[in-house]
Amino acid sequence: MNTAWFDYQEEAAALFRSMGLEASTNVSIKGVRTSHDVDVVVKSHHGGFDITWLVECKQWKSAVSKLHVLALREIVTDTGADRGILLCEAGFQSGAIEAANLTNVQVTTLENVRSTSGRDISAMRLRELFDQVESCRAQYWDIPKHERIARGIRADVGDWGYSGVRAMEICSELITRAFRGTYPFQPDNLLTLIEFGRDRMFHSPEEVIATISPIVDELKGKLAEAVRNGPP
Numbered sequence: 097m098n099t100a101w102f103d104y105q106e107e108a109a110a111l112f113r114s115m116g117l118e119a120s121t122n123v124s125i126k127g128v129r130t131s132h133d134v135d136v137v138v139k140s141h142h143g144g145f146d147i148t149w150l151v152e153c154k155q156w157k158s159a160v161s162k163l164h165v166l167a168l169r170e171i172v173t174d175t176g177a178d179r180g181i182l183l184c185e186a187g188f189q190s191g192a193i194e195a196a197n198l199t200n201v202q203v204t205t206l207e208n209v210r211s212t213s214g215r216d217i218s219a220m221r222l223r224e225l226f227d228q229v230e231s232c233r234a235q236y237w238d239i240p241k242h243e244r245i246a247r248g249i250r251a252d253v254g255d256w257g258y259s260g261v262r263a264m265e266i267c268s269e270l271i272t273r274a275f276r277g278t279y280p281f282q283p284d285n286l287l288t289l290i291e292f293g294r295d296r297m298f299h300s301p302e303e304v305i306a307t308i309s310p311i312v313d314e315l316k317g318k319l320a321e322a323v324r325n326g327p328p
Contacts, residue, residue, distance in 0.1 A: 104155040105135050108183055108206055112138045112151075116221040116305040125150070127174030134171070138181075141224065148177045154184040160203070162191035169201050183209070218301035222274050225305065228312050229267045235319045236260050240327075247322040262287050263315045267308045274304040 109119040118139040124131050136151035152168055154160050165182060172180040180201040182188075188196075188203045196203045236249065244250045244260065251257035269285040280299045283289055289296075298304050 101153065101155040104183075104185075104206070105153045108151060108153050108209075109136045111206065111210060112136070112217070114302055114306075115217045116140075116225075116302075116309055117217065125175050125177075127171070127176075129174050132171045132175060140221065148175075149179045149181055150175065150177045151181045151183060154182065154186075156184055156186050159187045159189045160184045160192050161189050162195045165192045165195040165201055165203060169195075169199060172200060181209075215301070218305060221305050222271055222301060225267065225308060225312055226271050228316065229264055229271070232260070232312070232315050232319055233264055235323070236264070239319075239322055243322065243327055247318065247325070249318050249322060258318075260315055260318065262291070263311050266291055267311055270298065270304050270308050273298070274301050277301075 105121055109121050112119040120137050120139075121135065123134050123137040125134055125137060134150045135153045138149040138151060140147045150168070150172055152164070154164070160182060165188075168180040168182055171177075178200065182192075182196070182201065182203045183206050184203075185205050185207065187205070192203055195201075236244070239247075239249065241250075245252050248258055249260045251259060265285060266288045269283060269288050273281050273283070279301075280297045282294075282297050283292065298307070
């Protein structure tokens with residue numbers, strides 16, 4: 097195995113994961129006409145839609161040619177993916193750049209994704225989390241109080257335990273602060289301060305995403321279980 101290519105591919109997948117996206121390496125994906133082996137498949141769920149990106153990693157010493165852009169365009173079309181991304185630190189020939197212009201294939205470097213596209217992806221992920229929190233909020237208040245207590249989505253009056261409201265308030269504050277784009281920041285909501293301590297600082301959108309994603313996932317799981325099981 098070409099270890100340099102393997103490391104480059106894994107580094108790309110790790111970067112997308114750090115942005116809160118799902119990333120799998122060495123994936124065989126079925127298209128309309130045939131199956132395709134793809135270096136990295138990136139998935140996200142945004143606004144109720146599934147988004148798929150196909151990422152090809154070229155750990156080469158020379159610039160990528162037009163033919164490789166056209167090949168990725170064909171794979172994206174055949175599989176119905178939303179976007180193709182071609183990564184190469186050595187750059188791209190002028191024909192490759194022209195072939196990618198005004199298409200759903202992007203030619204770039206891993207460093208450029210890290211420094212520029214990462215901000216766009218993080219903003220998309222934050223918006224996705226915001227939508228999920230609001231969806232959870234609607235589901236939460238649709239469940240009668242006694243059912244929320246029985247299903248462990250909130251504690252009874254006077255008791256201390258899991259609180260869906262606390263989870264939603266913490267996530268909402270951190271997402272709102274992240275949308276402002278001013279870092280580092282310190283939470284000022286009492287519930288968030290209790291959860292993380294008064295000395296906790298957030299230094300990037302990626303840190304906010306990594307912090308609130310498991311909180312949202314836990315809340316979604318509890319709500320889904322309550323709906324699935326019905327009244328106790």
